[in-house]
Amino acid sequence: MSEPISILELVLNASIVVQIVMAILILASFTSWIMIFQRGFALSSTRREAIEFESEFWSGKDLRKIYLDLEAREEDLTGVENIFSSGFKEFTRSRQQKDFDADRVMQNVQRAMRVAMSREEERLETHLPFLATVGSTSPYVGLFGTVWGIMNSFRGLAAVNQASLSVVAPGISEALVATAIGLFAAIPAVIAYNRFSAQVEVMANRFEAFTDEFSSILFRAAHSK
Amino acid sequence: MSYTLSGVLALGFHALVVVLLMVNWENEESLAPIPLQPYYIDASVVGENPFEAEKKEQARRKGERKLKETARRDREAQNRANQAAVERAKLEDLEKRLAAENAEREARQKQALEQLDSLTNRDTASPGDEKERLKREQSLALSILEEQSYRRAVTDDEKAMAFVGQIQRDIVGNWSRPPSARNGMQAVLRVYLVPTGEVVNVVVEESSGNDAFDRSALLAVQKAERFQVPPDSRQFERNFREFTVLFRPDDLRL
Numbered sequence: 001m002s003e004p005i006s007i008l009e010l011v012l013n014a015s016i017v018v019q020i021v022m023a024i025l026i027l028a029s030f031t032s033w034i035m036i037f038q039r040g041f042a043l044s045s046t047r048r049e050a051i052e053f054e055s056e057f058w059s060g061k062d063l064r065k066i067y068l069d070l071e072a073r074e075e076d077l078t079g080v081e082n083i084f085s086s087g088f089k090e091f092t093r094s095r096q097q098k099d100f101d102a103d104r105v106m107q108n109v110q111r112a113m114r115v116a117m118s119r120e121e122e123r124l125e126t127h128l129p130f131l132a133t134v135g136s137t138s139p140y141v142g143l144f145g146t147v148w149g150i151m152n153s154f155r156g157l158a159a160v161n162q163a164s165l166s167v168v169a170p171g172i173s174e175a176l177v178a179t180a181i182g183l184f185a186a187i188p189a190v191i192a193y194n195r196f197s198a199q200v201e202v203m204a205n206r207f208e209a210f211t212d213e214f215s216s217i218l219f220r221a222a223h224s225k
Numbered sequence: 226m227s228y229t230l231s232g233v234l235a236l237g238f239h240a241l242v243v244v245l246l247m248v249n250w251e252n253e254e255s256l257a258p259i260p261l262q263p264y265y266i267d268a269s270v271v272g273e274n275p276f277e278a279e280k281k282e283q284a285r286r287k288g289e290r291k292l293k294e295t296a297r298r299d300r301e302a303q304n305r306a307n308q309a310a311v312e313r314a315k316l317e318d319l320e321k322r323l324a325a326e327n328a329e330r331e332a333r334q335k336q337a338l339e340q341l342d343s344l345t346n347r348d349t350a351s352p353g354d355e356k357e358r359l360k361r362e363q364s365l366a367l368s369i370l371e372e373q374s375y376r377r378a379v380t381d382d383e384k385a386m387a388f389v390g391q392i393q394r395d396i397v398g399n400w401s402r403p404p405s406a407r408n409g410m411q412a413v414l415r416v417y418l419v420p421t422g423e424v425v426n427v428v429v430e431e432s433s434g435n436d437a438f439d440r441s442a443l444l445a446v447q448k449a450e451r452f453q454v455p456p457d458s459r460q461f462e463r464n465f466r467e468f469t470v471l472f473r474p475d476d477l478r479l
Contacts, residue, residue, distance in 0.1 A: 007246060026239075033235035034228065041227050184242075 010174040015152055021145030021178050025138055029185035032134045035127040036192040043199050046124065050080045050206060063088060063217075079120055079203070080210050086116040087211075091218050102222040109218055113211045120207060124200045128193060135190035142182020149175025279382045282463070286374070289319065296320050297327065335359060384455060385464050392452045400445035402474055403437035410435060411473040412442045418468075420461055422454040430469060442472040 011022060056066065067088045070081055077085055090112035094105040153171020160167050338359060413431035418424060427446045429439050454465045 030235055030239060033238055034231045037231035037234045038227050041231070 007177065010170070010177055013170075014174045014177070015149065018145045018149045018175060018178055021141055021148070022181055025142055025145075025178070025181040025185050028134045028138050028141075029181070029188075032131055032185060032189040032192070035131055036188060039127055039131075039192070039196050043124065043196060043203070046079045046203060047199075049078060050203070050210075053080045053084070054210065057084070057214075078123070080207060082120055083113050083116045083207060083211055084214060087113040087214055087218065091222070095222070102219075105222050106215065106219055110211075110215055113215065117204075117207045117211055121200070121204050124203055125197075128196055128200070131189045131193040131196070135186050135193055138182045138185040138189070139179070140182075142179040142185075145178025145182070146175040149178065279378060279385065279464075283375075283378055289316070289323070290371070292316065292320060293323050293327070296324055300324070331359075331363070334362065338362075381460060385460060388453060388455055388465070392449075395449045395452055396445050396470060399448040400472070401441060403435075403441050405435055405437050406441070406474050407435075408474060410438055411471060412439050414442055414446060414470045414472065416446055416468055416470055418452065418454060418461075418465055420454070420458060422452045422465075424450060424452070433472070438472075442470075445472075446470065 011019070014022065067085060070077060070085050087109050090109045091105065094100055094108050150172055153168045153175065156171065157168050338355065410433040411431075412429060412433040415428050415430045416424060417426040424446060427443060429443065432439050433442075452465075454461050
């Protein structure tokens with residue numbers, strides 16, 4: 001005991017329960033970081049695309065041309081583009097019917113856009129529940145590992161005749177590593193969850209605003225003829 | 226695609242954290258090692274050491290017994306001699322009581338013997354023989370009594386020593402000496418117990434001159450809170466109601 005134990009040694013010498021807890025937490029941390037990066041990329045690209053599309057939309061271009069451009073694109077449509085294309089598709093289809101009623105057309109269009117919007121919101125929110133779960137439970141999991149480890153080291157202390165701090169200290173130290181890993185996993189997950197859910201909210205508002213604006217344009221177009 | 230990139234980034238982040246942690250840990254290593262010196266503690270109970278107290282008690286009793294005998298032989302003369310000192314007066318009081326008891330016992334024995342005599346050898350009873358026998362019997366009874374009390378004293382001693390040893394261990398187990406403790410220091414504490422063995426008071430009777438040392442000794446007794454004491458209240462009152470403890474580190478290298 002002349003030299004302090006390295007953290008790796010602590011982890012390797014921990015009891016099996018504490019090791020399992022640590023493994024679960026490291027896995028949770030790793031997965032949550034994958035989610036964090038993935039969500040970060042996805043949300044920022046969605047926002048970028050929305051800004052680009054809206055600027056194109058308001059540039060005064062023919063809506064039909066925009067729609068055809070979007071249809072011609074190979075990759076999947078996301079965000080505002082998807083809402084626009086599903087609304088516009090429904091509008092043209094309903095208008096092609098023989099005896100079209102402007103109000104009925106608008107109802108169909110709005111329904112189609114609402115469906116597309118809710119699908120988009122759902123897509124934005126993927127993985128967020130996982131981050132919330134990691135953020136709220138991994139401190140408890142870590143705490144469980146710590147309590148278990150301390151329990152064991154005190155049980156060991158009871159068996160020792162000459163009780164000293166150096167008997168329990170390694171056990172408590174290794175047990176506390178579990179809590180440290182739990183917090184290490186939880187803190188970024190909670191921060192990311194809060195940040196991403198705020199961003200999702202902003203995007204949802206944006207979608208809604210766009211939907212309203214677009215449907216008012218289509219309303220004018222439907223009633224003009 | 227996005228997931229692969231995220232996975233790589235997450236892996237890189239964790240690897241970075243682990244590396245940082247390792248490096249930090251290694252650097253701190255130079256601070257840590259301070260070899261712990263083993264603590265050996267020697268606390269012993271002195272002063273009203275039950276063993277010695279018992280010895281004193283025995284000596285006192287022996288003295289009493291002697292006095293008693295002389296008193297019986299020469300009561301008048303001793304009475305006169307004893308009237309001088311107060312302590313002596315106390316002893317005399319005791320003596321008188323014992324003498325009265327003795328006289329009573331004597332009378333009873335005499336009565337019994339008389340009865341016995343009257344029953345068995347009524348004819349051969351002569352006053353001289355009877356007196357002789359009475360004396361012999363008395364001395365026999367006395368020696369039996371003496372032996373009994375001696376035996377009881379021995380077992381009491383052993384029991385008391387067992388309890389003293391336990392108390393010593395309890396105190397030593399709770400005693401953590403301050404770094405300023407040196408060989409040759411000694412503090413004497415007086416401990417007051419109640420019959421359940423709980424410490425009601427503890428005072429420094431003789432300071433070691435080092436406050437920290439005194440405090441550590443006080444703390445050792447206070448931490449023990451409760452000692453095992455003999456359930457026999459007579460023994461408790463004699464040896465454990467209040468006793469002194471000597472704290473003296475003998476085994477330090479300083």
